[in-house]
Amino acid sequence: xxxxxxxxxxxxxxxxxxxxxxxxxxxxxxxxxxxxxxxxxxxxxxxxxxxxxxxxxxxxxxxxxxxxxxxxxxxxxxxxxxxxxxxxxxxxxxxxxxxxxxxxxxxxxxxxxxxxxxxxxxxxxxxxxxxxxxxxxxxxxxxxxxxxxxxxxxxxxxxxxxxxxxxxxxxxxxxxxxxxxxxxxxxxxxxxxxxxxxxxxxxxxxxxxxxxxxxxxxxxxxxxxxxxxxxxxxxxxxxxxxxxxxxxxxxxxxxxxxxxxxxxxxxxxxxxxxxxxxxxxxxxxxxxxxxxxxxx
Numbered sequence: 001x002x003x004x005x006x007x008x009x010x011x012x013x014x015x016x017x018x019x020x021x022x023x024x025x026x027x028x029x030x031x032x033x034x035x036x037x038x039x040x041x042x043x044x045x046x047x048x049x050x051x052x053x054x055x056x057x058x059x060x061x062x063x064x065x066x067x068x069x070x071x072x073x074x075x076x077x078x079x080x081x082x083x084x085x086x087x088x089x090x091x092x093x094x095x096x097x098x099x100x101x102x103x104x105x106x107x108x109x110x111x112x113x114x115x116x117x118x119x120x121x122x123x124x125x126x127x128x129x130x131x132x133x134x135x136x137x138x139x140x141x142x143x144x145x146x147x148x149x150x151x152x153x154x155x156x157x158x159x160x161x162x163x164x165x166x167x168x169x170x171x172x173x174x175x176x177x178x179x180x181x182x183x184x185x186x187x188x189x190x191x192x193x194x195x196x197x198x199x200x201x202x203x204x205x206x207x208x209x210x211x212x213x214x215x216x217x218x219x220x221x222x223x224x225x226x227x228x229x230x231x232x233x234x235x236x237x238x239x240x241x242x243x244x245x246x247x248x249x250x251x252x253x254x255x256x257x258x259x260x261x262x263x264x265x266x267x268x269x270x271x272x273x274x275x276x277x278x279x280x281x282x283x284x285x286x287x288x289x290x291x292x293x294x295x296x
Contacts, residue, residue, distance in 0.1 A: 011228040015240040018221035018228070022244065023096075023251035025217025030091050031256060032209050037197035039088040044186075044193020045201060045210035047084050050218035051182035057219070058175030065180075069169060073177060076165035077184020083158035085189050086151050093148035095258040097249025098134055101271045102149065104245055105131060106156035108271075110163045111238075111278045119281050123274040130270030133263050174226055182218075238279025246272050 025046075033042040065073075083103075090099045108127055112120045135149060169177045193201060200206060229237060245268045252258040260268075 011231040012236070012240060014224040014228040015232070015237060016243075018224040019241065019244050019247050020251070021216050021220045021224070023248045024255070025213050025215075025221075026091075026096060026248070027251055027255040028209070028216070029088070029213045030096065033206065033213065034092070036203075036206055036209075037193070037200050039092050040085070040189075040195070041193045041197030041201055041206075042210075042213075043085045043088045044190045044197070045206060046088075046213050046217065047081060047182065048186045048190050048193075049207075049210050049214035051179070051186040053214055053219045054175075054179040054182050054222070058179040060176045060179045063173060063176045065176075069172060072165060072168040073172075073180045074184050076162060076169055076177065077181040078188055079158050079162035079165055080181050081185030081188030083155050083162055084185065085192060086155035086158055090148045090151035090155060093145035094152060095249070095260060095264075096252035096256065097245055097258070097260060097268055098144065098264060099148070099152045099155075100248040101130065101245035101268045102134060102152035103155045103159060104242075104271050104275055105153075106159035107163055108275050108278055109156075110160045111282060115278070115282055117281070120278065123278045123281075126270045126274035126277065130267040130274065133267035133270070178222060235279050235282065238282065239276045242272055242275035242279060 029042050029046060033045065037045065087099060087103060090102075094102075105127055108123070112124060134144060136144070136146060166177070166181075169181075225237075228240075232240075249258075249260060249265070249268055253260070
């Protein structure tokens with residue numbers, strides 16, 4: 001009985017572990033890779049090595065791919081690459097927790113748009129309140145860098161597109177979609193990284209740190225979330241994933257020494273509450289592994 005009770009918590013622990021791994025991986029990237037190869041080089045190393053890891057793990061050439069599915073995966077991969085690049089560009093000047101919170105407005109917008117019920121106005125209101133506290137709209141004394149904010153909002157748009165295109169490829173095997181999607185993302189972002197950092201990307205130090213970041217922020221979270229998705233109701237999964245901005249802010253405080261003020265913590269709280277509320281009241285199909293958050 002005791003063992004059975006613990007079994008019920010395993011998928012919840014898997015999602016929590018995934019959120020923490022994502023946060024630790026990104027903190028490492030910002031702390032160790034940014035000074036060596038910049039945000040563009042960091043994106044190239046992380047996405048490029050993640051693609052290699054996932055291709056070796058899933059070997060997608062084993063499955064047949066139709067032209068329609070190839071187009072869907074290509075668009076999904078471009079959105080994934082753009083999302084990662086925009087997110088890391090925002091991290092140059094924004095605290096990690098706030099960048100994640102702003103980026104969460106993308107999937108939140110998709111969830112609310114696909115539901116469109118009266119209760120969703122509550123979540124829209126909470127999300128807008130959170131964003132208003134962070135964006136320099138004249139409603140807040142935001143001292144955040146406007147360019148960084150634009151990059152974070154661009155990452156949110158890319159994440160929304162990534163979910164839309166991920167749904168189109170949702171009928172394919174998850175490993176097939178994710179591995180080929182990451183390959184396409186690498187084709188998009190690696191040239192940008194090479195243009196910025198050049199041969200520095202191939203130094204042993206950068207490759208070793210990059211491999212650790214790719215494993216901790218991509219391979220481990222994706223594997224844990226795919227396991228959890230089989231055993232968790234979509235609402236529970238959505239609520240657990242919604243903790244990501246708060247966990248990111250806490251990890252950034254511990255690992256990077258990034259301190260947020262009370263208004264910024266309130267903003268994160270509003271966006272997390274909006275995301276949790278949206279997940280709790282949603283009427284939509286089970287989350288596809290192709291929609292998992294592969295950023296941060």
